Amino acid sequence: MAGPDLLRPDPGLAIVVMGVSGCGKSSDANFLFCRRTVAAMLAEALGCGFVEADDYHSQTNKDKMSRGVPLTDEDRLPWLESLRDAIRDRLGRGEDVAVSCSALRLGYREVLREGDRNYKPGSYGSCRVKFVCLEASAEVIAERVERRAAEGDHFMPASLVRSQLDLLEIDAAEGITVVDATVPAHAIVEATITQFREELASTAR
Numbered sequence: 001m002a003g004p005d006l007l008r009p010d011p012g013l014a015i016v017v018m019g020v021s022g023c024g025k026s027s028d029a030n031f032l033f034c035r036r037t038v039a040a041m042l043a044e045a046l047g048c049g050f051v052e053a054d055d056y057h058s059q060t061n062k063d064k065m066s067r068g069v070p071l072t073d074e075d076r077l078p079w080l081e082s083l084r085d086a087i088r089d090r091l092g093r094g095e096d097v098a099v100s101c102s103a104l105r106l107g108y109r110e111v112l113r114e115g116d117r118n119y120k121p122g123s124y125g126s127c128r129v130k131f132v133c134l135e136a137s138a139e140v141i142a143e144r145v146e147r148r149a150a151e152g153d154h155f156m157p158a159s160l161v162r163s164q165l166d167l168l169e170i171d172a173a174e175g176i177t178v179v180d181a182t183v184p185a186h187a188i189v190e191a192t193i194t195q196f197r198e199e200l201a202s203t204a205r
Ligand SMILES: Nc1ncnc2c1ncn2[C@@H]1O[C@H](COP(=O)(O)OP(=O)(O)OP(=O)(O)O)[C@@H](O)[C@H]1O
Pocket: 019, 020, 021, 022, 023, 024, 025, 026, 027, 028, 054, 102, 144, 145, 147, 148, 156, 181, 182, 183, 184, 185
């Protein structure tokens, strides 16, 4: 007879695609003429939910960024907490979820890791919230954001790229995989699924 552990649903896994504005979290992978994010492609491949962090910003935060003023930690906290709650919701139901969020600093990622109710600060390995960081040179990022702003496609101005790059920090102890943001989005998605295959709840097996 199955023991209680076997009757419990698999715990879900949250995979956060992170990095500075313009790194390609919302890459230009065109699918049926729609712009798809790496995280959205990941969600589709896994058959799980998708959370786009930009959708969780208050209008005040968006207006501030549009004016070329970087957000402060105080501006970001309620936004990060709402993302944490969205992650907690999915993991609480035993579901996987793909998230697109800059998550530039360790402190910001710690808020998101609290989406795993069992998370103990610093136990990165056992946390059900994982991060994959897209990285490209400052020149590549600036060029992408300038082009995107010129196309009138996004509220984030190129003038904020420097502040984004200055904030980005990853602690080696976190064990975050840093991915070359100039490779095609589908390759990033495939590598990410391979990396987390064992930990994913019910999909991509
Ligand atoms: N692999 C790529 N090769 C070439 N251009 C890319 C690539 N990935 C993204 N871009 C382009 O770079 C620009 C910025 O990318 P994107 O909007 O995905 O960034 P982002 O990380 O989602 O930024 P933000 O956090 O500001 O939303 C877009 O115009 C996109 O088309």
